[in-house]
Amino acid sequence: MNQTTYLDRLTGLDGDNAPFANERYRYLRHCAERGATPASLEIKRKELLWIAAHLGPDASEGVDTQALQRMATERQRLRGAVTAAQRVVNIGRPWLRFLGWWREPTVVFQYQSQLEQYVTWMRNERGFTPSTVEQWSRMIGRFLRWCDQTNRQLRDLQPEDVDAYFVTQATGRWSRVSVANTASTLRAFLRYAAKRGMCTDRLAASICRPRLYRQESLPYAPDxxxxxxxxxxxxxxxxxxxxxxxxxxxxxxxxxxxxxxxxxxxxxxxxxxxxxxxxxxxxxxxxxxxxxxxxxxxxxxxxxxxxxxxxxxxxxxxxxxxxxxxxxxxxxxxxxxxxxxxxxxxxxxxxxxxxxxxxxxxxxxxxxxxxxxxxxxxxxxxxxxxxxxxxxxxxxxxxxxxxxxxx
The missing domain is CATH 1.10.443.10 (Intergrase catalytic core)
Known part of the structure; x- marks a missing residue:
């Protein structure tokens, strides 16, 4: 029996009125093409049928982790096993991502909106590559979260606060190259923030990156x-x-x-x-x-x-x-x-x-x-x-x- 016939038999077991039948079939076919075994497909089919029955008609607009966790908790209550809840999450989340219905959880912190504005500016105004946008947003986000966790207000930041960030976060953990890259990235962000009145314009000028010399290191080739x-x-x-x-x-x-x-x-x-x-x-x-x-x-x-x-x-x-x-x-x-x-x-x-x-x-x-x-x-x-x-x-x-x- 080929994969298509096997999948047709599996989905046929669910009946004609089973919810989101086409969406479930497409995902099962996707899994089969990537080597999922018949036993694995059978488990996925049963779990997806249960999840689909608990999704609302507006599921295509997005399902977040709280909604999926509620389904998992209900499944655990009915089956009486913790593994039942975990299976709902482990199978449901990849399916929803495959469909584009999964709403990624966002860790909200005090300066989330400022970071998002800067990311938009880097992408749309400066035309930075996706790789640069991703790397810079990660480094700046790390700094802003540190400010949030240490109760530092962006508008009140002083050069001493930036120094404290490098002392507490970089010492013994970052290489000179990492320190230099982080310093350059923060300097660019703080210039942007100062122009928009988020912080003092003295901050960017106070950041000094370690000087890196061309070919200062040896290549690390094994014998x-x-x-x-x-x-x-x-x-x-x-x-x-x-x-x-x-x-x-x-x-x-x-x-x-x-x-x-x-x-x-x-x-x-x-x-x-x-x-x-x-x-x-x-x-x-x-x-x-x-x-x-x-x-x-x-x-x-x-x-x-x-x-x-x-x-x-x-x-x-x-x-x-x-x-x-x-x-x-x-x-x-x-x-x-x-x-x-x-x-x-x-x-x-x-x-x-x-x-x-x-x-x-x-x-x-x-x-x-x-x-x-x-x-x-x-x-x-x-x-x-x-x-x-x-x-x-x-x-x-x-x-x-x-x-x-x-x-």
Whole structure:
């Protein structure tokens, strides 16, 4: 019995007058396409039928967490089990989100409206990218919540209050880069707030960010021997290891970013032409790479033996249902697990460390900064030049240079 026939049988059990039948069927089909088992679909069907019967006719206008919790409490009262209430929440919330009916809870604090106004200004007046808007709003929201929690009024803030924020929040927790970025973001917000009479205009001018020097830090590349150990550790017949080895090879051989690995699609692999078409995030344009044999074999083994049937175009999917595509954070976890399991000492233990290892290896093999930058998808040589500082072979040659009798 195929999935469509099975779903038709499931929904047919509910009768013709069951509420929100089309909405429930679409969601169950969505779950089936992402690998949900028949047993899981049966549980979802029963819970969704009960939830649908308790939704009002205006459900499409939005259902909040309080409404769903009331349904969960009623379900628990009838069934006499805490798990019954939790199942209502765990199944109902993803369904409502799928339909676009879920009303996300908003944590309201004293300066919520000021933050929302600034976000609108960043997006509409300044034209900031969604990523910048999200990052800045998070940093500013953290500061405004701190003001709210410490009973500080925005209109009465003094430079000493801003200093207290950095002392209490940043000390021992934030890097110099994080402190510098937060200082710049707060300075921009406080300039905006002063122009609108929310605070004194002295605040923005009082914020001094730590000075950052170009190439002041060393790249945090693990030794290539350790990279080989990670690849060897993943060379087993376990499904997770098969998937992880393919991911690790993309990170180490092509220097891909975690987001680029997560976004990789099946149609970007040209098996006949033995090429890989990557969309570099910083360059925002595709690049064609040769599909090296080790990566090709790892990808083919994962796709042929481990990757579940799915309508998702992305290559890498979750190991368990729902079979959704991996996110960039999951790619970090794949690399981090190996660093920890093998006891590899490194300043950073995510996928980006393997990207640095790729660059350092190419430099050791004699490639130019321009060639390495092109391989990594950098937009400028300045982004790549940091690796010139760790060419240990070149430094040894300098150190061995015979100066003769010169003092």
């Amino acid at each position: 290539w021997f350790d990279v080989q150990r990670m690849l060897a550790d993943a060379e087993t017949d376990e499904p997770r290891d098969i998937r992880d080895r393919a991911i690790l090879l993309l990170l180490a051989v092509y220097g891909m970013r975690s987001g680029e690995v997560a976004a990789l699609r099946l149609d970007q692999i040209n098996w006949e032409g033995r090429t890989l078409r990557l969309f570099r995030l910083k360059r925002r344009q595709p690049q064609i790479y040769p599909l090296v044999s080790s990566a090709a074999e790892a990808l083919a083994r994962y796709i042929d033996t481990v990757r579940p049937p799915s309508s998702c175009p992305e290559v890498f999917l979750c190991m368990h249902a729902p079979r959704r595509p991996l996110k960039a954070g999951s790619i970090y976890d794949v690399a981090n697990r190996r660093f920890v399991a093998l006891g590899i000492d490194a300043a950073h233990r995510g996928g980006h460390a393997l990207r640095h290892a790729c660059a350092s290896r190419l430099l050791a093999e004699g490639l130019s900064i321009k060639e390495i930058g092109d391989h990594l998808g950098h937009r400028s040589a300045a982004s790549t030049s940091i690796y010139a500082k760790v060419n240990m072979q070149a430094l040894r040659e300098v150190g061995a240079f015979d100066l003769g009798g010169l003092q």
